[in-house]
Amino acid sequence: MASQGFWSLGGDNAGANTGNQSPSTPRAWCQAAAQKLSGGIGSKLCALLNVGEGEKPGEPAAKQPPETAAGTCGCNKSCNCTKAPLVFSDLYSTDLLPAMDGDTKTMTFLQEVVDILLAYIVESFDRETKVIDFHYPNELLQMNNWELQDEPATLDDILISCRATLKYAIKTAHPRYFNQLSTGLDMVGLAADWLTSTANTNMFTYEVAPVFVLLEYVTLKKMREIIGWPDGRGDGIFSPGGAISNMYAMLLARFKMFPEVKEKGMSSVPRLVAFTSEHSHFSIKKGAAALGIGTESVICIKADERCTCIENLLKVIQGAWGGSLLMSRRHRWKLDGVERANSVTWNPHKMMSVPLQCSALLVREEGLMQNCNQMHACYLFQQDKHYDLSYDTGDKALQCGRHVDIFKLWLMWRAKGTIGFEAQIDKCLELSEYLYNKIKDREGYEMVFDGKPQHTNVCFWYLPPGIRYMEDKEEKKKHLHKVAPVIKARMMEYGTTMVSYQPQGDKVNFFRMVISNPAATFQDIDFLIEEIERLGQDL
Amino acid sequence: MASQGFWSLGGDNAGANTGNQSPSTPRAWCQAAAQKLSGGIGSKLCALLNVGEGEKPGEPAAKQPPETAAGTCGCNKSCNCTKAPLVFSDLYSTDLLPAMDGDTKTMTFLQEVVDILLAYIVESFDRETKVIDFHYPNELLQMNNWELQDEPATLDDILISCRATLKYAIKTAHPRYFNQLSTGLDMVGLAADWLTSTANTNMFTYEVAPVFVLLEYVTLKKMREIIGWPDGRGDGIFSPGGAISNMYAMLLARFKMFPEVKEKGMSSVPRLVAFTSEHSHFSIKKGAAALGIGTESVICIKADERCTCIENLLKVIQGAWGGSLLMSRRHRWKLDGVERANSVTWNPHKMMSVPLQCSALLVREEGLMQNCNQMHACYLFQQDKHYDLSYDTGDKALQCGRHVDIFKLWLMWRAKGTIGFEAQIDKCLELSEYLYNKIKDREGYEMVFDGKPQHTNVCFWYLPPGIRYMEDKEEKKKHLHKVAPVIKARMMEYGTTMVSYQPQGDKVNFFRMVISNPAATFQDIDFLIEEIERLGQDL
Secondary structure: OOOOHHHOOOHHHOOOOOOOOOOOOHHHHHHHHHHHOOOOHHHHHHOOOOOOOOOOOOOOOOOOOOOOOOOOOOOOOOOOOOOOOOOHHHOOHHHOOOOOOOHHHHHHHHHHHHHHHHHHHHHHOOOOOOOOOOOOHHHHHHOOOOOOOOOOOOHHHHHHHHHHHHHOOOOOOOOOEEOOOOOOOOHHHHHHHHHHHHHOOOOOOOOOOHHHHHHHHHHHHHHHHHHOOHHHOOEEEEEOOHHHHHHHHHHHHHHHHOOOHHHHOHHHOOOOOEEEEOOOOOHHHHHHHHHOOOHHHEEEEOOOOOOHHHHHHOOOEOOOOHHHHHHOOOOHHHHOOHHHOOEEEEOOOOOOOOOOOOEEEEEOOOOHHHHHHOOOOOOOOOOOOOOOHHHOHHHHOOOOOOOOOHHHHHHHHHHHHHHHHHHHHHHHHHHHHHHHHHHOOOOOEEEOOOOOOOOOEEEEEEOOHHHHOOOOHHHHHHHHHHHHHHHHHHHHHHOOOEEEEEEEOOEEEEEEEEOOOOOOOHHHHHHHHHHHHHHHOOO | OOOOHHHOOOHHHOOOOOOOOOOOOHHHHHHHHHHHOOOOHHHHHHOOOOOOOOOOOOOOOOOOOOOOOOOOOOOOOOOOOOOOOOOHHHOOHHHOOOOOOOHHHHHHHHHHHHHHHHHHHHHHOOOOOOOOOOOOHHHHHHOOOOOOOOOOOOHHHHHHHHHHHHHOOOOOOOOOEEOOOOOOOOHHHHHHHHHHHHHOOOOOOOOOOHHHHHHHHHHHHHHHHHHOOHHHOOEEEEEOOHHHHHHHHHHHHHHHHOOOHHHHOHHHOOOOOEEEEOOOOOHHHHHHHHHOOOHHHEEEEOOOOOOHHHHHHOOOOOOOOHHHHHHOOOOHHHHOOHHHOOEEEEOOOOOOOOOOOOEEEEEOOOOHHHHHHOOOOOOOOOOOOOOOHHHOHHHHOOOOOOOOOHHHHHHHHHHHHHHHHHHHHHHHHHHHHHHHHHHOOOOOEEEOOOOOOOOOEEEEEEOOHHHHOOOOHHHHHHHHHHHHHHHHHHHHHHOOOEEEEEEEOOEEEEEEEEOOOOOOOHHHHHHHHHHHHHHHOOO
16 A cells, blocks of 8 residues: 555665664674673673574574583673673473573573673664664564463564564654653663562552652652642542543542442433543543443533633543643642642653553542442452551552552662652653754745644644645645655655654645653654655655 | 460560471572582572662661672672673762773673672572562661662662662462462563563553564454464463453453443443342452443342352353463363454463563454544554554554553563463463362361362461460351461561461451462472461461
8 A cells, every 4th residue: 555656665775774873783783782881881782793683574483592512601802791601592481490400590590681782782773773663463463472372382483472572662762752751761660660660569558568658648649739639638549541540540539529429320320421531542532431421411511611610510631641740840830720720630750751551540539439340359459457458559540459650750860869750751742842953944844733832742744745736725635645655654664763653634745843851852753854855846 | 466475476585487488598598509509600699699688677777889899799708790890889870881981881780780699699599598588668767767768879889779679579489389370480581571671661662662562462362262262363461460451351241231331421321230249359349430331230149059040141251360271281171262252351361371471452343442542643543654654553542652562462462372382381280279179178277168269269267276276166267267367477587488368248357279380389388378377276
């Protein structure tokens, strides 16, 4: 489709490296990277020279063990790394802990995985590397043996699978990755997520997650203080994403007005209607469908209309993305009035770049969440435990088990301080303003909405020269609608950058730039514009 | 409360180390562990000698940098590790990537975190170490500075926070941790979770998670084949836990019968009733409350009754835990008929020990999930993309963003093969049978249910000598009700093991042993029984 004729994906060069791309092989990249690094770190990279190699289309993966049997580490001659000599092609997962004498093998295996990850991280931040090594689904299915077998694979196979997976992953940490919220990769957040995985526990009770439950308590209180609720009082929980947080908020609002709905269902209450902004997130409609309100009973209010009665009626649900603006003294006025809301969804995995997932629902009224959702499962929430049961927070949510999402936010907050988050958010808004100022009067660009964006969304059309001067408005619109998808597809083929596009109502496809990537600079914005023009000039 | 009088938590020794506990300080433990290890791995541990130190009650955390400024790595004299000389107490998160020249600092910092994690992992599997270093919530709040500040903390502080967090965490990998499903820590699963965090992306579209979307596709198909649906056809998704999977299944069942409910809500359909087993999970009631069915319309069927009409009526929702039995040729008959279900919730994070969270909902009918939940968000699910849109799976769920839960299951499956999971599951059932055989006729024990358990749940009362021969049945019951909570509290104080308890209906508190920990052995079962008797003999 997209590769036919005029709307091609960049002609003969599609998918090939361009001049400003990375060195042509991973090996070359690693060698270059190792030279850049001082001290012992360089030697870590030397073991990684075959990152992603042996994964060429149609060829079986090369199975050379990263360690040789000769008793050396398999690195180069000058290496002084401390890897123990293990032959992963002779080892299986059953040789690792809890196997007897599995300590050394386990540490060596995990260190090997970490070395792969460290190299990937350093590479991800390098502008000379691709954001994505794109392949169509059917191609990618053929490029590696992804099938699951009855028989076990060796640890060498497992390491090869790790390299292959990263080779074809999107580098979401890349400074030129703008595709969506969330972008960027915070190093302290990542460390925290590794620790969370290692702790491998569940948030339902204090007894299995004492520290994490306390950190959730401390952090939610701080977030409520920032919202402006007196003394940070209220309640809250971290949930698996903003859509679930929003649904939880709707569930609470319904229960607050009609507590009998919990036992007796929707047949016991009057027909309910939900008011929301016409620009609200689609999760409000999903929530209405799930809760039995029905999408037709979601009344969308024009965004620029003022209606105090509706503001009061509605249990105000803030957009999850904007919540982070509360941390910026310069921009927090944009959320004036949020302290009057009964519930706030705030997704630190968006503007604050906390690793996915991290979404908080904050609730003004204490006790409401517990009353709304509790079912008193007697095997979890025993009432005769020896500690303060208010720390068994699991019954406040619909979920039973709940993933630990708090530690990465807490550790990042500690590392940055509130002022660090503020600086990060302010910088994203500066970059958006820079983009807006750069293109608002530039030839070939049109803004989708009037005026300076209030947040880091900048929506615009790029009109290639061949379309720019068309007189037939309908014909022009028809052509323009196809521009963004083709440029986006070419971006992915070249792997140089990624930005999203969408239509909206009667507006044809436009670029929907959104900046949340702390690695991005003014030069990356310049690059984006140059790249759009380079990839779109023939359209 | 629990520490008063007769029902005390072990008298003067409460909280102290017992003879079979770990060396008395983390430093001593580390030294012992380092001696056990060969090769260069020992030197990794030497940097960790102060794991958790400086966290004593009331004292501020010790802030000695793990690296000194002298240009050495801070390890001992014979160390030949490759750590670069960095003074973390002079560094902040802003010195890490994406900072200019942040590569070396980032790798060194992350390596330091990994060293902490590796030491924690090895320690967790050591039976000589405590399962938990328990403190009451108010104590734990005082034991460290957990508060969030405006100002940033140094990277040294961040490392100290990591150590403190792990010091007070539950060692869920410990061979004697039986508190709940999930227990154990799989090393390949952990490696996969670290990689997932590093890739930091979202499952909503193929364009941002190409490999993970394909792996979800491959794995769900394999799971449907195992269920027994023809050619593995059908649909499915990984969701944040079994409770959400169950709610999704109820949502689908409702939509299947009354598709108008999506737009028109519950007022457009007849009053609905949900049938379930009296022993079903409480998430069925939570789902009924959320969906507007109401908990009173959940009809619980006695577990031993047979009623074909209800089996047919009900869109059979299997218990999420049992799903894994399908992988065992020896035990799969216990789920005979599952292939007739329209949806199956299967939680690999339970019996299969995949790190939390990992829950799959599998659905027989293709297209139903999409029709039920899709809202066509135009900024995510553009219809004019250049690849096959069936791989944009995000609109099948209520969630918008969706955490990547697939990679750890896929990589573990690859590492073990289907036969490896089978062996792991069979072993847990063997251990349960061993426990059952050991206590069914043992003096002082009574089984809660008749006959051999079909799964790894073994429910029993322990009657201490002082209660064993009481003649007044009501008095005996009253006393017995208090036994399990006190023994459990003492287990936590001593930190030797953890097992759950609960009452059920008119049955007073009993131990609810559940075995899913691949690290557990017959000797650990013996230890549990000895420990119950040791801690309960004076009651």
